[in-house]
Amino acid sequence: MKLTELTPEQYLTYVGLLTIEQKDSLIGQLYMADSYFNPIQDYYENWVISVEEMSQCINPEFMWVKDLDLIEYRPKEFIL
Amino acid sequence: MNGLTNGLYDGLLTGQGNGLFDGLNNGLNNGLFNNDSANDYNALSFINAVGTLTSREANAINVLVYQLKYYKIWNKCVAIYPFIGGTASTHKFNLVSPLDSNAAYRLTFSGGWTHSSTGALPNGTNAFANTNLIPNNFFRNYNSLHLSFYSRTNSITLTGRVDIGSQSAANRSLLMAYGSYNQTYYYSGDNLLNFAVQNPGVADTRGLLIGTTTAYNRLQLFNNGRLIASDNDVISASLPTLNIWIGANSNSGGVEWGNKECAFASIGYSLNNYECIILYQIVQNYQSLLGRQV
Numbered sequence: 001m002k003l004t005e006l007t008p009e010q011y012l013t014y015v016g017l018l019t020i021e022q023k024d025s026l027i028g029q030l031y032m033a034d035s036y037f038n039p040i041q042d043y044y045e046n047w048v049i050s051v052e053e054m055s056q057c058i059n060p061e062f063m064w065v066k067d068l069d070l071i072e073y074r075p076k077e078f079i080l
Numbered sequence: 081m082n083g084l085t086n087g088l089y090d091g092l093l094t095g096q097g098n099g100l101f102d103g104l105n106n107g108l109n110n111g112l113f114n115n116d117s118a119n120d121y122n123a124l125s126f127i128n129a130v131g132t133l134t135s136r137e138a139n140a141i142n143v144l145v146y147q148l149k150y151y152k153i154w155n156k157c158v159a160i161y162p163f164i165g166g167t168a169s170t171h172k173f174n175l176v177s178p179l180d181s182n183a184a185y186r187l188t189f190s191g192g193w194t195h196s197s198t199g200a201l202p203n204g205t206n207a208f209a210n211t212n213l214i215p216n217n218f219f220r221n222y223n224s225l226h227l228s229f230y231s232r233t234n235s236i237t238l239t240g241r242v243d244i245g246s247q248s249a250a251n252r253s254l255l256m257a258y259g260s261y262n263q264t265y266y267y268s269g270d271n272l273l274n275f276a277v278q279n280p281g282v283a284d285t286r287g288l289l290i291g292t293t294t295a296y297n298r299l300q301l302f303n304n305g306r307l308i309a310s311d312n313d314v315i316s317a318s319l320p321t322l323n324i325w326i327g328a329n330s331n332s333g334g335v336e337w338g339n340k341e342c343a344f345a346s347i348g349y350s351l352n353n354y355e356c357i358i359l360y361q362i363v364q365n366y367q368s369l370l371g372r373q374v
Contacts, residue, residue: 015205034168038191040206040334050205052192073205078240078335 001070015048016068023047031057043074120145129178140369147362157348159185166197182212198372202327204339209326216319226292230344240336242329246320258285266291266301269315276301276309286374292351305360
């Protein structure tokens with residue numbers, strides 16, 4: 001599934017799937033003014049970014065994030 | 081006996097608080113605070129730093145600063161985030177020190193946020209706003225600080241969703257949340273010992289939540305001007321060594337991602353009961369001036 005196929009209701013359940021190289025290239029980079037990418041790992045150790053970062057990205061260097069494959073998001077469990 | 085004491089305490093707080101509210105409202109009705117021409121220096125600095133506020137928004141900032149100073153809460157705040165102007169570039173400024181610098185505790189937004197004229201909404205997946213303020217570097221101990229967070233989202237979850245806080249270890253916790261694990265809480269110290277928790281939490285997670293600890297080692301949690309939980313504790317824990325985040329717990333690079341739209345937040349020194357009640361009134365008035373009160 002791609003970004004253009006998502007309904008607003010699906011924004012919370014899908015994320016964009018990254019390769020390790022793509023993740024490394026996004027760290028510390030802006031997707032729009034005063035807003036940084038934040039790749040995280042999901043339950044299965046995939047690196048992902050949110051649909052908001054993909055849809056709001058206006059940084060010409062990273063417009064490729066809009067074409068990322070989407071996967072259903074399952075969060076990591078947090079145990080302190 | 082506890083019920084009686086709590087009831088009397090609540091009644092006393094509400095009664096005295098209402099008296100103060102009346103004074104505040106009279107001041108507002110008399111136009112004391114709504115004078116555009118009398119821009120406060122700090123308000124003007126913020127308005128100039130943001131650069132794009134409308135006259136309505138500028139007036140709301142002016143009133144907010146005036147009231148915080150009038151009720152002597154201003155000097156107790158290290159950082160105030162009014163979330164005004166509708167973009168990350170306007171939401172990032174700290175009203176107390178509106179410099180575009182991390183050293184001034186400017187917000188740095190990461191992950192999926194939705195910014196609008198009503199505030200900033202984290203996506204609950206990977207979004208946080210770093211205040212660049214490390215409690216251990218700034219505050220002397222837990223007894224000397226407060227956190228506040230104005231939520232425009234009604235959401236209660238069984239999973240953890242922290243609205244504002246920092247946690248560098250289980251015994252170094254400074255966390256506050258609405259409707260997280262079906263509770264409303266303020267953790268201040270060791271998370272096994274030092275917490276003010278309402279369980280189950282508030283039925284509606286919209287409004288102003290204030291967590292504060294007084295010099296008497298009393299943790300208190302106020303929801304919309306009302307004391308909802310407290311705990312008497314001697315807090316021996318050390319303060320967190322990680323930045324305070326808005327929209328998530330800063331532990332381990334981000335956990336317990338929040339999902340509440342934030343329209344105001346503050347970090348500062350301890351507030352007494354009256355200041356908690358008055359701060360709610362001031363913030364609610366600020367939101368009303370912007371037409372986004374809940």
